[in-house]
Amino acid sequence: MLQKTNFFVYPNITPKDSLFVIQNAVAKQSVLLIAGNCHVNYEGRASSKLDWGERLVMIKSDRSVLIHRSTGYEPVNWQPPGCIIQTELVNGIDLKIRAIRSQPRETLEILFDELSLVTILNLVDKGAFSLYVSEEDIKKSIMLRPSLIEENFRCIIDEKMQPTGFIDIFGVDEKGNPVIVEIKRGTVRKEAVIQLRGYIEPLSKTNPRIRGIIVAPKLGKGIKPLLDSMKLEYKRINAKKCAEILKRSEGSKISDFFTKPKS
Amino acid sequence: MLQKTNFFVYPNITPKDSLFVIQNAVAKQSVLLIAGNCHVNYEGRASSKLDWGERLVMIKSDRSVLIHRSTGYEPVNWQPPGCIIQTELVNGIDLKIRAIRSQPRETLEILFDELSLVTILNLVDKGAFSLYVSEEDIKKSIMLRPSLIEENFRCIIDEKMQPTGFIDIFGVDEKGNPVIVEIKRGTVRKEAVIQLRGYIEPLSKTNPRIRGIIVAPKLGKGIKPLLDSMKLEYKRINAKKCAEILKRSEGSKISDFFTKPKS
């Protein structure tokens, strides 16, 4: 066992000895890494079985569990934060880790017959994470500076009138035509066009002058003709410009959205 | 440096010394774990910044990159498989890791000013992963909800009439055409198609309107054209949906995986 200020390494620990180490690490909310030969069963919304093989199991401070194979961005099996972690010695030689989620009821069972490396990390991390432009940011930017849509565009917004998922922005152009703006943070796909069309369609029967504009940083391939055929419009928006506008209006708020201090 | 058959541990390695270790691990397609104090910038579809703090960076065999904080199921920053990994010494004292994805163009930059622990794992893992419900479960689900096959499909089944190995489900579609359903738990292979064809062939002589449908969670590569040529159909079935249907109907045991701890 190697001890350092912020980590402990247990090479080739026996399953029996690992019990205390793991329970202790979970209790102390450390980050636990377990590499070894294991077999995994999951039962819950679906069911899965993972045959024997060497993997890396990560149990984090919030008791989220990730089982990683040697490839793939996604863990092959997992349990979200807050689950119950149980450990048990099976047949006196194997280590069983059970991670149970209550809502929905899901159980994950990991059985190790060999542990190559157990590591405990105590990560001190208070750094703020900030993601620069979200759909909400774009919306705010447009509200702050409607000319981003076009000259003399005005937003007519009653916040209560805007349930999420419905219209992003409702406004009026310089000729007084009503305008429905749909914001996309990424590339405009067919679905977004259909969605906007769905909003415009019923309204255009009472007012044919209504316009629909999709605002996004990028237009997907082949989407332009679709927009044209549906008489909808596209306005490209620049992420950096949004960030600038937000920063200028209320400099302190820019990085407020995603701050999550950790310890 | 501790060496074992399938892992290497480098406690408190200097950024300078880590360069070779990391490059070598990436070249050899090992799984690389780097714990230390770092700062992260991401620029691509969006942009993000993560201030200084201690995290665990995982670079997997397929060059996917995951940056994990002490909490959260999801990595705070990441790069999907296949990206380019570059390492660099900054100011002679800091380690910069750059992970670049080409399509879409995205860059991830991790700057370490301190490495607490670098680990290299060589995970041998040939175990099969299967997300599934049993063939029996699928059959039950379809009996309980025939619309899983298609709208207005009806099962015409006498349980005793169904010797195993013959027809899985016999039914009628909304136009009154007889339908033979073959269920596969896993990926549909050529043999399953041949098998179903074997059932349909003789019957279609007396009734050319008979249909054959293979129900499975997955269609093998190149099987679609084969099905088409034999005028057979494929209906994808979702394991999760089956599990839900079964669970809702009553507590039927979906599986009994964990009776055998080891083989």
Add this chain to the structure above:
DNA sequence: CTATGCATGTCGATA
């Protein structure tokens, strides 16, 4: 609590 929509979604299959 459920319901809804976004995501650097990821991942796979298909044209």
Add this chain to the structure above:
DNA sequence: TATCGACGTGCATAG
């Protein structure tokens, strides 16, 4: 390669 749909999606937010 771009598009499309599914996912144990996860996740936040609204009602």
